[in-house]
């Protein structure tokens with residue numbers, strides 16, 4: 001026992017370690033850590049003007065904005081790598097992949113700047129985006145209102161509401177892994193809104209629900225598009 005440091009020292013060491021800036025590139029970073037440079041964002045202006053500005057705005061007032069609420073709705077809880085890949089694979093609309101990789105990264109740097117994320121000392125390089133999380137400044141891990149998600153849990157009725165109990169946290173629908181029938185459930189209760197199909201026959205079953213989050217993290221429920229039974233029993 002006398003060989004062990006007092007608990008308070010252990011806790012202090014742990015707390016200090018968690019406050020230190022990332023020492024290695026393997027530690028996950030966020031868009032608040034300065035993951036591009038001012039020069040990189042500035043360099044993108046011409047390419048952006050030629051290839052993107054005809055259809056998109058970098059302010060929330062313009063059409064098809066690449067910033068603000070629309071940006072969060074599509075990219076919160078994804079990585080900067082996902083964003084680069086999306087843009088490369090789909091944009092400019094009609095000519096995807098037509099720019100060089102470094103131009104795509106520069107344009108993403110400009111998008112990051114336009115969304116208010118700080119610049120840093122190093123450019124966004126070819127392998128840098130994958131471990132940079134797009135999260136709000138408060139570090140919230142909840143998906144924003146309007147995100148298209150999937151939730152798995154047990155179907156029940158509460159009063160006049162349909163709900164899913166023992167629900168998993170909402171996941172982006174396009175990322176949601178299969179295995180809905182066997183995966184571990186969570187401890188949330190999600191209210192199902194705007195249900196237009198009859199669900200009575202599925203009460204007590206394990207279901208997978210797709211829809212749009214109402215409120216951050218689905219605080220006010222999920223605007224349902226589909227409900228599938230994935231197993232007869234639940235949990």
Ligand code: HEC
Nearest residue numbers: 051052053054055056066070071074087091092093094107
């Ligand atoms: C000819 C018009 C056009 C051009 C040019 C264009 N886009 Fe798009 N972009 C669209 C359309 C339309 C969508 C919506 C597509 C969809 O949702 O399926 C879109 C969607 C996006 C999205 C996803 C937005 C979201 O919130 O989900 C991003 C990011 C994006 N474009 C970036 C770019 C970038 C960067 C460029 C320049 C390299 C570019 N676009 C050029 C038409 C265009």
